[in-house]
Amino acid sequence: MGIYDRDYYQAEQPGIRLGAPQSMVVKLIIVNVAVFVLCIFVKQLKEYLPLDSGTETNALRWFQFVTYSFTHFEPLHLGGNILCLWMLGRDVETVYGRKEVLGIYLLSAVFGGIVFVARQRILNGGAIVPGAGVIGASGAVTAIVILFCLKFPTRTVLLMFLFPVPAWLIGVVIVLGDLQQNSLGDTGIACDVHLAGAAFALAYHYFGWRVGALFSPDLTALKKTFRAKPKLKIHAPSGRGGELDDEVYDDLDRRGDEVLAKLRTEGEEQLTDEDRRILEAYSRRMQQKLR
Numbered sequence: 059m060g061i062y063d064r065d066y067y068q069a070e071q072p073g074i075r076l077g078a079p080q081s082m083v084v085k086l087i088i089v090n091v092a093v094f095v096l097c098i099f100v101k102q103l104k105e106y107l108p109l110d111s112g113t114e115t116n117a118l119r120w121f122q123f124v125t126y127s128f129t130h131f132e133p134l135h136l137g138g139n140i141l142c143l144w145m146l147g148r149d150v151e152t153v154y155g156r157k158e159v160l161g162i163y164l165l166s167a168v169f170g171g172i173v174f175v176a177r178q179r180i181l182n183g184g185a186i187v188p189g190a191g192v193i194g195a196s197g198a199v200t201a202i203v204i205l206f207c208l209k210f211p212t213r214t215v216l217l218m219f220l221f222p223v224p225a226w227l228i229g230v231v232i233v234l235g236d237l238q239q240n241s242l243g244d245t246g247i248a249c250d251v252h253l254a255g256a257a258f259a260l261a262y263h264y265f266g267w268r269v270g271a272l273f274s275p276d277l278t279a280l281k282k283t284f285r286a287k288p289k290l291k292i293h294a295p296s297g298r299g300g301e302l303d304d305e306v307y308d309d310l311d312r313r314g315d316e317v318l319a320k321l322r323t324e325g326e327e328q329l330t331d332e333d334r335r336i337l338e339a340y341s342r343r344m345q346q347k348l349r
Contacts, residue, residue, distance in 0.1 A: 082156035083147040086163055087140045090195055093128045094136050104131065108193045109171045111178040112186035127167035129193040139195040146206040146215075147199075153209055153319045157270030162205065163198045165269055166258040170197030170251035177250050192248045200236075200255035201262075204229050208263045209320075232256065268312075314340030 097103045106119075109126035113119045130136035151159045174192050179185070206213075207229030217223045217231070233256050240249035261267070317333045317340070329337070 081148065081151060082159045083143055083151050086147075086160075086195075087143060090128050090130065090136060090140055093125075094130050094133075097129065097131065103129075108191040109174065111175060111182075111188075111190040114172075114175050115186070123168045123171040124164060126171060126191075126193050127163070127195050127198050130195070131193065135194055139199050142199050142203055143195070147202045149210065149319075150202050150205050152322075153316050154205075155270060155315070158268065159202070161269030161272055162201055162259075162262065163195075165272075166201035166255045167195070167198040169258050170248075170254040173254040174248060174251050192251060194248070196248065197251035197255035200232065200252045201259040203232065204256045204259035205263060208259065229256075310336070310340055310343055314343070 093103075093107070097107070107122065107125040107129040109122045110119075113122050130139070147159065150162075154162070171192070178187050178190050207225045211224060211226035213225045214222045215225050215228050217228060233253070236249040236252045236256070239247060240253065262269075313336050317329070317337050320333065321329060321337070
């Protein structure tokens with residue numbers, strides 16, 4: 059990825075540029091709103107878009123593992139999800155980039171759907187439950203919210219839009235609340251999907267996954283999709299004329315982006331010694347590219 063491809067560089071360019079990439083968070087919100095409007099006028103969509111118990115038995119309906127996460131029938135349901143996505147998702151996109159946010163949203167939604175249908179089968183002795191279905195972006199949005207809490211744990215967020223609390227506390231409240239509601243049985247809220255989204259986010263963060271390669275035409279990038287984040291190495295391998303391996307360059311670029319995002323959102327005083335070392339190496343890398 060070149061310096062002119064980075065979100066923070068493009069956002070600083072004056073004027074309107076045709077073909078300028080738009081925030082993936084904005085695109086996801088637009089799709090959710092568009093599907094909501096379509097469902098109002100095309101009633102048949104309400105039968106085909108939700109994820110139902112038994113969908114897993116019909117390969118022709120596997121698309122529902124994705125479409126349910128863009129489907130809302132109530133304005134408040136839609137409004138709550140897109141508000142959280144808008145408020146917190148943009149900072150997550152600043153850290154990970156557009157393709158990563160898309161991958162996080164879609165894969166966490168699919169994982170949540172799998173958890174939903176599996177739990178329905180377990181609770182009903184393996185039988186398909188007619189009428190048992192799930193809709194909404196809540197699971198995918200929960201994954202993005204938890205990632206925000208993990209990346210910016212000390213950021214102040216308004217709990218219930220009233221009480222300023224650190225972001226990490228928001229994550230704890232969400233998980234504990236869903237666990238408590240899930241223990242009550244059928245409350246009409248797919249808490250298991252929310253918890254699946256939270257679990258996906260925790261695993262993504264802990265193992266250093268990167269899923270944007272799934273949406274790249276370069277198939278060789280798929281090898282790095284679920285590879286754990288390696289230690290940063292700033293040295294020149296022998297036999298390459300003092301040049302770094304492409305993989306090391308890619309890792310330095312990615313981690314440099316993350317430190318820059320942290321610098322913008324949390325300030326220089328929050329940078330660790332490791333962050334400063336990465337930033338120095340990243341700065342040298344950018345200077346070399348511009349020569």
